[in-house]
Amino acid sequence: GAVVSQHPSRVICKSGTSVKIECRSLDFQATTMFWYRQFPKQSLMLMATSNEGSKATYEQGVEKDKFLINHASLTLSTLTVTSAHPEDSSFYICSARDWLAGSYEQYFGPGTRLTVT
């Protein structure tokens, strides 16, 4: 089946610094990828929809200047958490849909655990 990878799997950073998380579709092209955030023992909350070659669409309440998304190719989307604060500590998960295969199934990456100290 289709595989989505994320890098890094874990990252610890100091408050005020920026962190970039990569999401790659390994064996299919993904014109659209999705970024989610999950707090401990909670569900996934969609942050934004990343579209290849155009601006991301952010969900209500998500600061686009804080969570920068770049979808520069059909297999790579990046999420940059700028000026991170401890409240940004969370599990960030991306997903992608194999549009060419015509499937509605979304393939999820393994997630990135961000800890801001």
Next chain:
Amino acid sequence: SQQGEEDPQALSIQEGENATMNCSYKTSINNLQWYRQNSGRGLVHLILIRSNEREKHSGRLRVTLDTSKKSSSLLITASRAADTASYFCATDITGGGNKLTFGTGTQLKVEL
């Protein structure tokens, strides 16, 4: 806001028993999907049921969908300790651009 509410929030059963989880949602959907998540890991897609389908099977999994009640259920038969995980329903809302909205999740624990 989250589309789906799941119940129970937590479920503890003995190996070999069946586990049933329910999901309710609020608006019209294209399809409903169930996912599994082991602690601290990514999500694994289990099954997708379209809005015009009422029941679907995959191995030990059985999913039902009642669009009139805006609800779905996931049944895991003959559960195993390895089924211990969190289970989420996710709805692909009509006109939602194929975004998924996740339910609150059910934490299943299967004990030996």
